[in-house]
Amino acid sequence: MDKTPMLNRRKFISRSTQALALIPLVTVSEGQVWAAERITLDHPTASALGYVHDALKTDTTRFPKRLGPEGAKQFCSNCSQYKQTEEGWGTCAIFPNYLVAGPGWCNVWVPIT
Numbered sequence: 328m329d330k331t332p333m334l335n336r337r338k339f340i341s342r343s344t345q346a347l348a349l350i351p352l353v354t355v356s357e358g359q360v361w362a363a364e365r366i367t368l369d370h371p372t373a374s375a376l377g378y379v380h381d382a383l384k385t386d387t388t389r390f391p392k393r394l395g396p397e398g399a400k401q402f403c404s405n406c407s408q409y410k411q412t413e414e415g416w417g418t419c420a421i422f423p424n425y426l427v428a429g430p431g432w433c434n435v436w437v438p439i440t
């Protein structure tokens with residue numbers, strides 16, 4: 328006779344449910360990059376591109392692209408590289424694995440077409 332303990336149906340369902348509960352559920356929309364961290368101003372690429380969390384604080388001497396009436400309309404939130412993921416923050420194709428601020432700006436700003 329086989330002495331191997333049998334896993335009955337009730338135990339199987341219970342253990343399966345417990346195992347599933349341990350799997351973290353992460354929903355990522357199509358085309359969206361998982362980004363856990365908000366970018367900092369001292370990030371080398373951010374610094375080189377003049378990224379700021381608040382577009383009104385852009386150094387327009389270094390980055391005149393944001394000067395004038397058209398420049399004043401430029402924000403991350405209306406840049407083609409931006410996808411909002413949470414209130415006021417989103418992903419940017421220029422900064423993989425980071426979040427940028429919706430009211431922010433950098434010199435790569437491209438209008439949504």
Ligand code: SF4
Nearest residue numbers: 403406408409419433
């Ligand atoms: Fe913001 Fe666009 Fe620059 Fe990304 S590329 S930091 S979304 S302005």
